[in-house]
Amino acid sequence: MDVLTRNNVRESGRGLRAIVFAHGFGCDQNMWRFVAPEFESDFKVILFDHVGAGGSDLSAYDKTKYSTLDGYADDLVEIGSELGLKDAVFVGHSVSSMIGILASLKAPELFGRLVLVGPSARYIDDSDYIGGFSAKQIAELLEFLEDNHMGWSAAMAPSIMGNPERPELAEELTNSFCRTDPEIAKTFARVTFTSDNRGDLSKVTIPTLILQCSEDIIASEEVGKFVHNSIPGSEIVFLKATGHCPNLSAPAEVVSAIKAYV
């Protein structure tokens, strides 16, 4: 299968050096809509959707493959080799921070810089480690996700997914963005919130920047500092932006922090 179609890869920009933006749990490449365009004058900008999200090919969704972050990292490596990426900048939001780290360990030539936005190496508390969540709370989240269909209707899905050029088909649905099959959303949530990549952090040798938000309940300051302290030579920048999605709530701050680093 064509990797670029599978992951709905979009290329833009005029630079020689590539910058790859990877979205986290909850949405798709639209998460970068206020950030990515700012890099088009200096970079080749690459956006993509993880399989199961956004405009990716849902028929490529394999529950076994995507039951670990490795499956997503393999896709990222495939995208990189398909595009011939070398020494690119990788910007990962949330869980994609870890996906980017895993991909960089699999294919060291791919990325020359990592920017991790709101990263967490483990979400569930573990003795001395504070991830921010208990196992029970994550179990509740998985159940709760079924209560929100996110504008997804099994009957409507095929017509929307099959006809992206006919947006009127989707008009009667509530949301234009972030539509996800609830089953896939649930599996992705499980992979995300039960992942534990603490052991991988020390293996990272690429220059790494961590962007830490304030008042982020998904990835707290403590969690961000843990990532910073575990990745040798990494830098951390504390943003004024609050919440977990500074790429939407404070794009200018995110853009300038990334530009200052790369």
Place this chain on the structure above:
Amino acid sequence: MSELGPIDEYQDLFENAPCGYLTIGPDGRISKVNATLEAWTGFSADKLIGQRLHQFLNMAGRIYFETHIAPLLRMQGFFNEFALDFETAAGQRLPVIANAAERRNSDGTVLFTALVLIKATDRRRYERELINSRSELRKGLAIERETAELREQFIAVLGHDLRNPLAAISAGARILQRSGTLQDDKELRVLDMMNTTVTRMSGLIDNILDFARGRLGDGITLSRDANRPLQPVLEQVVDELRTASPDRSIETSFAIMEPVNCDRSRVGQLASNLIGNALTHGAAYQAVRVGAKTEDGVFELWVANAGEPIPAIAMGKLFEPFFRGDIRSSRQGLGLGLHIASQIAQAHGGRIDVTSTPDETRFVFRMPLQSN
């Protein structure tokens, strides 16, 4: 209520509406709530205002708000029909359905975000029951499918394994017959009976295997051959059945003048099943009549017997698998013969029709001479 002025009415509509109102300022903190929401949550306005909304949600709601609702509001300016769970002052869960919309000024900066919250305890419980029953059904269906497949595989293996011992009995009987050691009439009759039983049983096993194959998805497979004659195959089938039922009479009239593009052994099996059925159910003292002809581009094979007509109630079920008429148990089969016959007919693009009167019961198989 009648003494309320128009402005008071608006005020009252906001405060005491049958839904909760809440606004969030550009700093992400709650700026207004109405009295209804205060009552539902058990938190007074001064406890709510200035705080972040997620502080009043359960953990799942908090994660969902951060990962879905906040991004969507920023991207499309609204998010409708989402579920949230509040945690009340008393520690109770308050399930709501909510709509949210951003208000921006002309330069696009966010003024505030308005939320409307509808209490949805019953609705959410009902939806939860639907989700649970769907997953129960899925589990049940998966188990059923597995069981059915196992059962059909078992039938296939059973049918296959029964063939070998039967072949051994058949070979043994042949050796005895050829050796000429058996002279006594009674002994020879036993040998005949053995041959009869072997023929009948291999017919039953063929049906079992065909049935299992059909169910396992392969269906009836045909190897058609229009160039080879069909009539000798039919004659052989009749001979075998005559041998198997020496006290019964089978009359034939064959007029196959044109090539028939069929799987000859399958049509032989169909004929065998129909004639076997006539021998079982027909009157013992009258002949079973078998005919075949080609006419007007159609091949026709018919089998007729005398005796009691088929009861009206049974007519619709004759071709269903495992259907067995009311007959003496010693002659009972599996109830697969007519089912397999009709499957063979369908595979040839043909069909079997049946008429049954006090004078005669007649099965007629018709198929086009040439397949399309």
